[in-house]
Amino acid sequence: MTAAPKIKMTGVKKAFGPKVVLDGFDLEVLPRESVVIMGGSGSGKSVALKCILGLVTPDDGHIEIDGVEVTNLSRKDREAVNAKIGMLFQNAALFDSLSVWENIAFGLIQGRKMARDKARDIAHEKLAQVGMGADVGALSPAELSGGMRKRVGLARAIAGDPDIIFFDEPTTGLDPIMGHVIDDLIVKCVREVGATALSITHDMASARRISDRMAMLFKGKNIWQGPTSSVDESGNDHVDQFINGRADGPIQMEVFKP
Numbered sequence: 001m002t003a004a005p006k007i008k009m010t011g012v013k014k015a016f017g018p019k020v021v022l023d024g025f026d027l028e029v030l031p032r033e034s035v036v037i038m039g040g041s042g043s044g045k046s047v048a049l050k051c052i053l054g055l056v057t058p059d060d061g062h063i064e065i066d067g068v069e070v071t072n073l074s075r076k077d078r079e080a081v082n083a084k085i086g087m088l089f090q091n092a093a094l095f096d097s098l099s100v101w102e103n104i105a106f107g108l109i110q111g112r113k114m115a116r117d118k119a120r121d122i123a124h125e126k127l128a129q130v131g132m133g134a135d136v137g138a139l140s141p142a143e144l145s146g147g148m149r150k151r152v153g154l155a156r157a158i159a160g161d162p163d164i165i166f167f168d169e170p171t172t173g174l175d176p177i178m179g180h181v182i183d184d185l186i187v188k189c190v191r192e193v194g195a196t197a198l199s200i201t202h203d204m205a206s207a208r209r210i211s212d213r214m215a216m217l218f219k220g221k222n223i224w225q226g227p228t229s230s231v232d233e234s235g236n237d238h239v240d241q242f243i244n245g246r247a248d249g250p251i252q253m254e255v256f257k258p
Contacts, residue, residue: 004067006031006164006196007052012061013220014047021047022058023220034190034197036207036228038242039217040251045200048217049166052198053085054078065164083111086162086195088186090169092153094141101127101137104156112160126155129192130185147178151185158189165190167199171206183209204243216242218251 007029014022021044029035037045050056052063054070063071070081094103102109104126105119114122124134130151141149150170157165170186171179183206190197201207207214208228215225216239224236231243241249 003030005029005064006033006066007198008062008064009048009052010062010064012048012051012063013059014044014051014056015059020220022051022061024061025217025220026222027215027225029196029198031196032194034187034199034210034212036199036201036211036214037217038202038204038207038214039200040202040242043217044220045217046168049168049198049200053082053087053166083160084163085166086157086160086164087166088150088153088157088168088170090172092141092149094144094149094152094156096141098141099137100139100141100144100152103141103152104137104159106156107160122159123155126159127152129158129189130155146173147181150174150178150182154182154185154189158193158195161193162195165193165195165197167197167201167210169201169203170199170210171201171203176205179203179206180209186210204245 005028009025009027012022012025025048037048039045047056051058054073058071062069065081070078073081095106098106101120101123104123108114108119108122109116124137127134127136132151144152167186170182174182187210199210211228213225214228214231215222216236218238224234224239226234231239234240237250241251
């Protein structure tokens with residue numbers, strides 16, 4: 001028997017003025033599965049995540065989390081859903097005015113009203129999970145390298161042992177070696193937490209490492225999905241062009257010409 005989807009998007013549409021971003025987007029993510037939405041810049045990947053999080057309201061369609069429709073929830077119910085979700089932002093998005101451990105524990109202290117001592121202990125545990133010592137907790141974000149910031153962002157994403165974790169371009173700004181390190185940590189941490197993962201990226205090397213399955217977003221629709229192991233034999237010209245980074249093909253990027 002197939003498990004019920006953890007996340008289900010059906011016919012989701014979203015436009016900003018005349019620009020149609022999502023045009024009947026469908027996606028299912030099963031429990032403990034890691035799915036990557038791939039697509040070019042401006043294809044709507046981030047909008048899809050924001051729709052799931054409730055930061056953007058779809059114009060049409062349905063979004064379910066654990067079988068519950070979430071598109072028109074009250075603020076209180078929406079916050080309860082989002083409390084089960086962790087996120088690693090593209091640039092880590094750390095609070096410069098807070099120490100590293102306070103950044104990691106922010107959701108525990110502010111959202112769950114946890115005592116600071118207990119939250120600090122959890123922050124140190126999560127630092128250890130991403131391969132960093134407790135001494136890093138006392139540093140400020142300004143003292144961290146790009147790779148360290150990503151690790152701290154990952155520690156914050158898993159701090160509340162979430163059911164779902166979103167990864168927004170997790171390797172952006174990192175060199176290939178550090179990108180590989182972060183990908184390995186993502187896989188490790190998602191498995192340890194037992195979470196369902198949904199990532200957006202245009203870094204194909206990263207996508208292959210962190211995903212069980214991939215979906216291709218093009219012109220607002222999911223035009224192909226399948227196991228990561230089969231992406232090279234997708235039989236889809238758009239996917240083939242994208243994963244091989246070819247300029248020629250059905251995907252034509254808009255280039256400004258003076």
